[in-house]
Amino acid sequence: MSSIEITKDTYLKWYESMLLMRRFEEKAGQLYGQQKIRGFCHLYIGQEAVMAGAMSVLRHEDSMITAYRDHAHALAKGTHPNAVMAELYGKATGCSKGKGGSMHMFDKENKFFGGHGIVGGQVPLGAGIAFAEKFNGTDNVCVAYMGDGAVRQGALGETFNMAALWKLPVIFVCENNGYAMGTSVARSTADTDIYKLGIPYGIPSSPVDGMDPVAVHNAMDEAVERARKGDGPTFLEIRTYRFKGHSMSDPQKYRTKEELESYKLKDPIEITKQAIIQEGYADDKWFEEIAAKVKAEVEESVKFSEESPWPDPSELYTDVYVESNYPFIRD
Numbered sequence: 001m002s003s004i005e006i007t008k009d010t011y012l013k014w015y016e017s018m019l020l021m022r023r024f025e026e027k028a029g030q031l032y033g034q035q036k037i038r039g040f041c042h043l044y045i046g047q048e049a050v051m052a053g054a055m056s057v058l059r060h061e062d063s064m065i066t067a068y069r070d071h072a073h074a075l076a077k078g079t080h081p082n083a084v085m086a087e088l089y090g091k092a093t094g095c096s097k098g099k100g101g102s103m104h105m106f107d108k109e110n111k112f113f114g115g116h117g118i119v120g121g122q123v124p125l126g127a128g129i130a131f132a133e134k135f136n137g138t139d140n141v142c143v144a145y146m147g148d149g150a151v152r153q154g155a156l157g158e159t160f161n162m163a164a165l166w167k168l169p170v171i172f173v174c175e176n177n178g179y180a181m182g183t184s185v186a187r188s189t190a191d192t193d194i195y196k197l198g199i200p201y202g203i204p205s206s207p208v209d210g211m212d213p214v215a216v217h218n219a220m221d222e223a224v225e226r227a228r229k230g231d232g233p234t235f236l237e238i239r240t241y242r243f244k245g246h247s248m249s250d251p252q253k254y255r256t257k258e259e260l261e262s263y264k265l266k267d268p269i270e271i272t273k274q275a276i277i278q279e280g281y282a283d284d285k286w287f288e289e290i291a292a293k294v295k296a297e298v299e300e301s302v303k304f305s306e307e308s309p310w311p312d313p314s315e316l317y318t319d320v321y322v323e324s325n326y327p328f329i330r331d
Contacts, residue, residue: 006056006217011275014049014053015276018268019271019290020294021071023298024084029244029299039103042246044242045244046244048072048268048269050210051075055196058224060078060110062224063133063142065082068117071102073112077112079110081306083095084105085298086301088305091308092312122145123146127162127233129144133169140169140253143220145174147180168233169230170233171223172203174235176240181250182252198234205236208237209238210238219295244265292330317329
């Protein structure tokens with residue numbers, strides 16, 4: 001049973017937040033094709049319920065860390081769309097001052113700690129953030145997201161052991177979208193029930209329907225409540241699906257069109273919309289207003305990014321070390 005009730009407002013917030021993620025990502029894909037966004041670009045389209053369901057449980061003070069498919073995570077955690085889009089552009093007004101780009105979003109104010117390009121590298125860092133919260137005597141939690149490819153990194157087992165031993169307030173979440181780049185879970189994982197990896201460490205572990213924000217909300221609610229009480233970590237394998245390729249350069253020859261279309265029938269945005277209509281929570285006018293609002297926000301983020309300045313070359317020498325006058329940095 002969920003301790004945080006799912007209400008009409010919950011559904012309406014889910015729909016608006018998921019629609020913003022979707023339209024933002026669609027625009028990012030278009031801009032990448034126009035070469036306004038360079039480098040790598042990994043879109044989140046299809047996986048929005050994972051973020052929506054989590055954010056209806058988490059507090060602003062809770063921390064989040066993830067891998068390089070991170071635009072939607074930043075948006076969900078509270079980073080302004082302008083700052084996310086400007087970072088994609090590599091502009092000075094981006095959330096990482098234009099230095100991180102698509103894969104390295106960072107927002108200290110909203111306790112979003114990346115955006116990490118090293119596969120699985122964020123998992124022990126997430127446990128470290130949780131350790132800091134426990135050390136400081138707060139009841140805040142950290143959610144450490146990873147892809148299904150990251151669970152085969154050795155650091156996962158080391159981190160699970162330490163988190164369980166010290167009962168750290170961390171929720172490990174594997175966003176299993178079926179493919180590590182172009183390699184399916186079935187081709188790379190001896191036991192495709194990834195959640196079972198947490199069981200030998202005594203960590204409560206379970207699979208979750210990642211196309212349904214209700215299922216995500218309920219699973220996260222239970223995990224967060226455990227962490228806040230001091231009962232230690234939880235491992236959730238949230239089974240989702242990305243409608244686009246691994247990155248913008250992915251030809252997607254490893255999966256069939258039939259498979260993709262079957263998952264599009266489970267589109268979390270459409271499912272949530274139908275639930276709202278069925279419950280009588282909103283009418284057509286509301287949906288039109290939200291669509292217009294989201295469109296305006298995305299357009300504003302593009303305008304803001306286009307008009308923002310590039311970082312000054314001197315920025316190469318800042319933010320490398322904590323000490324502003326570190327003696328081994330030379331311009």
